[in-house]
Amino acid sequence: MGELAIAILGACLAVTLAGIGSAIGVGLAGQASAGVMSEDPEKFGRLLILVGLPGTQGIYGFVAGFLTLMRLGLIGAGDKVVLTFPQAWQVFFACIPVALAGLVSAIHQGKVCAAGVEMTAKQPADSGKAMVMGIFVELYAVLGFVITFLLLFSIQF
Amino acid sequence: MIRLKSTIRNPQSTFVEDKRYAYATAYIRVLENKLLSDQIMSQLLEAEDEESLFRILQGGEYGVGSVEALEEKCREELIGVISLVKQLSLEMPLTQLLTMKYDFYNFKVLLKAKYFSKDVELHLFDCGNLDVKEIKYAVTEGKMRALPEGFADAVRKAETEFEKTEELSAIDVVLDREFVNTFYRVSSEYGKRFFIEYLELFADLSNIKIFFRVHNQGKDRNFLERVLFDHGSLDKKAFFKPVEEFASGLHTDFSHLVRESLDYWKTDGTSAGFERLADEYLFQFLKSTKHIVFGPEVLFAYLMIKENELKSIRTIVSGKINGVPVDMIRERIPLPS
Amino acid sequence: MALIGVNPNRMEVLRLRKRLTLCQRGHRLLKQKQDELMRILYRLIDEARHLREEVEKELTKAFRLFLLAESTLGENLIKNVISFLQVETHIEEQEKRLLNLRVPELSVEIEGNIYNYGFLWTNSDLDNALSLFSEVIPELVKLCEIERKLLIVADEAEKTRRRVNALEYILIPDIEETMKRIVMKLEEIERASRVRLMKVKEIVG
Numbered sequence: 001m002g003e004l005a006i007a008i009l010g011a012c013l014a015v016t017l018a019g020i021g022s023a024i025g026v027g028l029a030g031q032a033s034a035g036v037m038s039e040d041p042e043k044f045g046r047l048l049i050l051v052g053l054p055g056t057q058g059i060y061g062f063v064a065g066f067l068t069l070m071r072l073g074l075i076g077a078g079d080k081v082v083l084t085f086p087q088a089w090q091v092f093f094a095c096i097p098v099a100l101a102g103l104v105s106a107i108h109q110g111k112v113c114a115a116g117v118e119m120t121a122k123q124p125a126d127s128g129k130a131m132v133m134g135i136f137v138e139l140y141a142v143l144g145f146v147i148t149f150l151l152l153f154s155i156q157f
Numbered sequence: 158m159i160r161l162k163s164t165i166r167n168p169q170s171t172f173v174e175d176k177r178y179a180y181a182t183a184y185i186r187v188l189e190n191k192l193l194s195d196q197i198m199s200q201l202l203e204a205e206d207e208e209s210l211f212r213i214l215q216g217g218e219y220g221v222g223s224v225e226a227l228e229e230k231c232r233e234e235l236i237g238v239i240s241l242v243k244q245l246s247l248e249m250p251l252t253q254l255l256t257m258k259y260d261f262y263n264f265k266v267l268l269k270a271k272y273f274s275k276d277v278e279l280h281l282f283d284c285g286n287l288d289v290k291e292i293k294y295a296v297t298e299g300k301m302r303a304l305p306e307g308f309a310d311a312v313r314k315a316e317t318e319f320e321k322t323e324e325l326s327a328i329d330v331v332l333d334r335e336f337v338n339t340f341y342r343v344s345s346e347y348g349k350r351f352f353i354e355y356l357e358l359f360a361d362l363s364n365i366k367i368f369f370r371v372h373n374q375g376k377d378r379n380f381l382e383r384v385l386f387d388h389g390s391l392d393k394k395a396f397f398k399p400v401e402e403f404a405s406g407l408h409t410d411f412s413h414l415v416r417e418s419l420d421y422w423k424t425d426g427t428s429a430g431f432e433r434l435a436d437e438y439l440f441q442f443l444k445s446t447k448h449i450v451f452g453p454e455v456l457f458a459y460l461m462i463k464e465n466e467l468k469s470i471r472t473i474v475s476g477k478i479n480g481v482p483v484d485m486i487r488e489r490i491p492l493p494s
Numbered sequence: 495m496a497l498i499g500v501n502p503n504r505m506e507v508l509r510l511r512k513r514l515t516l517c518q519r520g521h522r523l524l525k526q527k528q529d530e531l532m533r534i535l536y537r538l539i540d541e542a543r544h545l546r547e548e549v550e551k552e553l554t555k556a557f558r559l560f561l562l563a564e565s566t567l568g569e570n571l572i573k574n575v576i577s578f579l580q581v582e583t584h585i586e587e588q589e590k591r592l593l594n595l596r597v598p599e600l601s602v603e604i605e606g607n608i609y610n611y612g613f614l615w616t617n618s619d620l621d622n623a624l625s626l627f628s629e630v631i632p633e634l635v636k637l638c639e640i641e642r643k644l645l646i647v648a649d650e651a652e653k654t655r656r657r658v659n660a661l662e663y664i665l666i667p668d669i670e671e672t673m674k675r676i677v678m679k680l681e682e683i684e685r686a687s688r689v690r691l692m693k694v695k696e697i698v699g
Contacts, residue, residue: 035183329612
């Protein structure tokens with residue numbers, strides 16, 4: 001059963017690392033927007049998206065973890081898959097892109113978004129630009145997730 | 158009228174971002190947006206009469222109807238902004254750096270009152286880091302043990318110096334110097350380059366201001382040596398020269414300020430021109446904090462710029478109302494940007 | 495025009511004549527004194543005006559600088575600088591004689607260091623304002639002295655003018671008139687006695 005443990009470890013990493021990244025990122029952006037809103041509560045609408053952006057990595061991680069569990073047959077209607085040792089590692093590594101890309105990109109996206117929050121505080125009209133900057137960072141998390149997704153579905157059991 | 162020609166050196170300090178200050182930085186950014194723009198300042202300067210002065214201020218933070226109300230507002234704003242930055246500060250050294258000035262000021266007043274022959278009304282700032290009552294108790298009762306490190310020492314030094322010279326100004330001189338020294342010590346311990354560089358620049362510019370004023374007051378070299386601050390980048394020896402020689406021998410980033418204000422000093426006999434240029438230079442340095450995403454430096458810079466704004470508003474309004482010529486007022490208003 | 499109530503006789507005329515010469519001499523002297531007083535008065539007025547202009551100019555400058563210092567440094571700081579100043583101003587008054595008048599002469603002495611404060615919380619405007627004030631105080635005292643003199647001299651000139659006028663327009667004309675009347679009266683008496691004499695001669699003759 002050691003094989004299954006390795007595969008589950010991969011799923012766990014995808015969820016936790018991406019989640020940690022998102023938590024840090026959202027935390028930063030959230031702090032910054034709280035700072036802005038304590039003086040200027042009307043900006044809530046503009047700031048909301050910026051705070052939410054770094055949260056997506058966590059969702060990608062969660063989805064990747066969920067897909068892994070499904071592929072392993074731990075949840076859902078299908079039969080439990082019996083893994084060989086190489087297969088277990090394949091699953092593990094498939095999970096890594098979303099985990100690491102999510103972790104790092106979420107933190108940095110948090111910074112970009114916090115800076116964007118500050119920029120919005122100064123020039124409310126430019127909140128759109130700040131969002132675009134944040135989305136650029138998002139791109140790499142998405143790339144990581146796509147690869148994880150493709151890998152998970154290309155592993156043959 | 159001289160204006161800054163060249164801009165400041167690029168901040169050499171590499172800001173290390175401090176994520177703990179995300180909230181504070183964002184908060185300050187909003188407040189920075191509310192600072193009066195240079196445009197409003199020059200509108201105020203050009204206002205025709207009292208009525209239009211207050212009309213320009215209407216709708217903003219300073220929307221009041223009378224000079225007294227404005228004075229009161231400025232006092233409140235100062236107390237407010239200091240308590241705000243104190244709240245936003247997350248570390249003791251930063252709080253000290255932000256408020257130390259006022260603590261030292263209170264010490265000065267209380268010590269002078271202690272040694273002054275007459276009873277005087279005390280005008281203290283109730284916004285320092287130390288409680289005014291505590292300082293009062295410590296100074297009048299002579300119980301310094303309760304004071305934070307550095308203060309007790311500074312007070313003792315001031316007392317010895319006073320006993321030696323019998324001049325109240327000696328207390329000012331010693332405590333001013335101790336303020337600079339303590340600021341240096343705290344900022345070095347705090348480890349942020351920005352504060353150390355600020356202090357260095359502050360000490361240099363203050364020393365040049367002092368240099369001009371000592372010349373105008375007709376005091377001698379020994380006196381100058383006694384009042385100059387440490388921790389500047391300029392060697393103290395550079396100051397023991399006649400004014401023109403000093404100006405031409407200066408080779409720093411801000412030597413052009415001295416040379417530009419020299420003519421003005423020669424004709425008008427006042428260094429107010431240099432004082433404004435020096436303040437503007439210092440503000441440009443502080444403005445380098447706009448590149449920081451998160452960091453305590455933003456708090457410090459905002460406090461300084463806000464203090465200047467309060468000062469400028471007061472100067473413009475009371476100057477205008479009392480019929481001081483516009484050029485004379487303008488010469489005293491450092492515009493941060 | 496009032497007549498001086500006297501007996502119309504020659505003795506009285508002689509006495510009045512003496513009095514008249516005395517009055518005329520006094521009048522001449524007082525006139526000279528008045529001229530001198532006016533001269534001094536004009537000189538003082540001139541001096542006072544110049545000095546006042548100068549003092550006002552300097553005071554305006556000093557007050558402007560002080561105002562700027564006060565508003566840039568803040569009320570607290572200025573109050574603390576002012577309350578701890580260790581400067582004492584001594585003003586001494588001496589009496590001097592001008593013509594026959596006693597006029598005051600003031601001397602002023604400023605003791606102590608006017609820059610009795612540190613550099614960090616103060617600026618050059620404060621320095622300059624205080625130094626201007628300390629320069630202007632002796633001038634202000636001088637102005638006060640001149641204006642006081644001016645008052646005394648003006649008062650005296652007024653008094654002298656009244657005396658001169660009294661002599662010129664009342665006393666001297668009165669005496670002259672009285673003398674004329676007495677002389678006329680005497681002549682009248684003479685004529686009367688002559689007529690009486692002629693009448694007696696006629697009766698006798």
